[in-house]
Amino acid sequence: MANIIVVFPKLEDAKSIRNILTRNGFNVTAVCTTGAQALNYTEELGDGIVVCGYKFADMHYSVLHDYLPEGFQMLLVASRQYWGECTADDLVCVSMPLKLHDLIDTLTMMEEALARRRRKRKAQPKQRSEEDKEIIVRAKETLMERNNMTEQEAHRYIQKCSMDSGTNMVETAYMILEIMKQ
Template sequence: MANIIVVFPKAEDAKNVRNILTRNGFNVTAVCTTGAQVLNYADSLDDGVVVCGYRFADMRYAELHDYLPDGFQMLLVASQQYWGECTADNLVCVSMPLRLHDLIDTLAMMEEALVRRRRKLKERPRQRSAEDKEAILKAKEVLMERNNMTETEAHRYIQKCSMDSGTNMAETAQMILSIMKQ
């Protein structure tokens, strides 16, 4: 489920939108009346959707959009006269007067996009640090020198030991180096 933050200048409007969203199965994390409150909540979350109006007491939607962390998208609920300004990425507009099914369908689409993005980030291989790379290279060199292996054979050996023991390659390389030093 996506983290949804609802922000409108009038607390009553924000609570009404929250109630509509929760009745339709969405998890609303916070209800706010100012952009500063949204930024405070957003800093503690990884990603999510901000459902907002055009203007707040302390800023406009464009400023809030610029200050939001990277993982956040914005759903602007405003009249169509403001849509010309909505050219930024991660910004979707829904027209006023608000139609319930438009809001729900649009938010469901945005939530699905966040889920796909999370899945894609999770599947991406992690980058090794410089120390990990160096440990793997040293372990390969030790294996090549002591066991007369080629670099490919040493790499495959470290990979196989890593998979067999359930550790990552850097930890396996550290183990090999500590064993070979004895």
């Protein structure tokens, strides 16, 4: 479930949008009246959707959009006359007057896209630094030298120890190097 931040200049408008969204099963994390408040919440959250109006007391929606962290999307609720200014590719717009099913369908679509990106990000293997690779190579070489293992056997041994102890391979390789020093 995505974190949703609702930002409108009038608190009553923001609360009514929040109520609509929560009644329809969305997780509204915060209700704000300024862009600065919304940015504070985005720093605490990893990703999510910002549902906002066109202009706030402290900034324009485009400024807020530019400052949003990478994992956030924006849903602009504004009249069609402002849509011509919406040049960002990742900005989604819903027209005023607001139709409930348009808002719900659009947010559902955005939430699904966010979930797909999360899954894709988790599926990618984490890249190791050169230092981390060097530690693993040294641990394998040590195991190969002292225990007469092949490179593949040493790698599997480090993997198994890593899985058994619940640590990553770099930490396990470092522990092996420390133990073998003695």
